[in-house]
Amino acid sequence: MSGDKHIIHMDQDAFFVSVEVRKDPSLIGKPVIIGGTADRGVVASCSYEARKFGVHSAMPSRMAKLLCPHAIFVRGNMDEYSKASLEITDILRERVPLIEKASIDEHYIDMTGMDRFHGVMKYAHELRATVIKETGLPISFGLSVNKTVSKMATNECKPNGELNIEQPGVVPFLNPLSIKKIPGLGEKTFIKLSDMGIRKIINLSQVHPDMMVSVLGKNGLVLLNKAKGIDHSPVIPYAEQKSIGTQSTFKADTIDVEAINQLLTAMVMDLGFELREKQKLTACVTVTIRYSNFETVTKQAMIPYTSLDKVLLLKVKELFKSVYSKRMLLRLVGVRFSHLVSGFEQMDMYSSSQEAYSLCQAMDKIRRRFGQDSIALASTLNLNM
Structure with a gap:
């Protein structure tokens, strides 16, 4: 369909850890945890090696130590992470028509209309290669018809991946996934929907809109649309x-x-x-x-x-x-x-x-x-x- 949008979602892989690894290559391949080691410390980020042991961000450091006793704890430096984030933003801004900085480690890029001049997937691949070459930091991306699907595509191909979901493939891509994979669907909503027997996106996409409103209010309709691969939210220019x-x-x-x-x-x-x-x-x-x-x-x-x-x-x-x-x-x-x-x-x-x-x-x-x-x-x- 010629009217399809082309939205790229670019996300750094374990961003804080990657910045630390760039500084100290001896950390490559090791279970690294960014955060405090004190009793009340919290995991800010962790390497994929640490994640294999069940460690995740926002987990108490005490629990992370129990799960992964041999982990290397690094206090972290937000100043360095902020500078690295701006490095990446500057590289992308110079090379794309419309970019939104969604968080410290992720960007949305709207390439709609540019497919006349570039193969968007090829361009996204080259963009990713440029970021990796110029910063030494790993990055993944998803390319699809809207922000929701492109973000979910990124999450499915991380770390160090690329995934293109074109319009005909959107529903087959989404259907088998857990509803937990939908951006913006929190823990309380997950429990509520799970109690109703809705655990996969295919189940959620078949719920009647009235039922979604009665259970979750207006947000229910937003989630229902996302489950169907519908998201009209625009890429908001970074400069604005x-x-x-x-x-x-x-x-x-x-x-x-x-x-x-x-x-x-x-x-x-x-x-x-x-x-x-x-x-x-x-x-x-x-x-x-x-x-x-x-x-x-x-x-x-x-x-x-x-x-x-x-x-x-x-x-x-x-x-x-x-x-x-x-x-x-x-x-x-x-x-x-x-x-x-x-x-x-x-x-x-x-x-x-x-x-x-x-x-x-x-x-x-x-x-x-x-x-x-x-x-x-x-x-x-x-x-x-």
């Missing part, structure tokens, strides 16, 4: 990835740096909560100030991907300190987080991250239950601005 931000104009111009720092803390906490609720990470922090004479100054900095309040706050306060260079009254301050990608905070990736993560989790739980303004750090409670 949205940012989130906030600013505050003071009732009276001020020079009270302590009060301004308290305000910045409150801003970061609100934006950090928003990031985590949307399952986003940021790699760029911007601070803006406006003096009483309306002169506006902005400064930004790239950071390792994160959504942790503590990390973001340190950078925001550092930027504010450098941008507020004149001892003049201020009328406005603003904070913005950009270069957003989908993903969860990788726990225990750097010192004290576990404690910071646990604090964020506890505070987020209270906010979800009692409202966003129900909890704050004590340092933000005496704002008279």
Whole structure:
């Protein structure tokens, strides 16, 4: 069919591990676990050799040690992983018409219409070879008619694979797979559908839409469509990835740096909560100030991907300190987080991250239950601005 879309999903193989292996080739072929080894440590990523023992990401490190006693634990470095991610994004952006950075280690590429000029599968193969050659990092891809099927194709051919599912092959490809393989189908939904006897995609695709709505609400229809190989969601251009931000104009111009720092803390906490609720990470922090004479100054900095309040706050306060260079009254301050990608905070990736993560989790739980303004750090409670 000439109207078919051509969507490539490119995904790094065990990305964090691959970056560590590139740095230390002696780790090749060994069971490597990225994450903390402390009692409360968590597995952020693991090699395919470790996965054979049942180790997986988000598993407590203590359990991973029991399953794979001879595993090599590496604390990890989010700064290095962020830089490697940008390396790959830059290579791809130069060579394709439309790209979406879906997370730190995966990209969607829309090649629709380009089949007139290139064999898309051949082009995707060459693209993959270029990434591997220029970065030394392994990558796999799936090519199909939409984002859902291309992502599932990638997952089926990893590691180090390529898979093309053309329109006539979509249903035969999907039908025998477990419903667990559908992107966005979580554990609770899996249990609910399994209890109904629905374990394979072929079973799910035959459920009546009304039944799906009654069991899962509107999301039921989305999952039903995915089971049938239908997904109309567009590839969102990377350059248009949205940012989130906030600013505050003071009732009276001020020079009270302590009060301004308290305000910045409150801003970061609100934006950090928003990031985590949307399952986003940021790699760029911007601070803006406006003096009483309306002169506006902005400064930004790239950071390792994160959504942790503590990390973001340190950078925001550092930027504010450098941008507020004149001892003049201020009328406005603003904070913005950009270069957003989908993903969860990788726990225990750097010192004290576990404690910071646990604090964020506890505070987020209270906010979800009692409202966003129900909890704050004590340092933000005496704002008279």
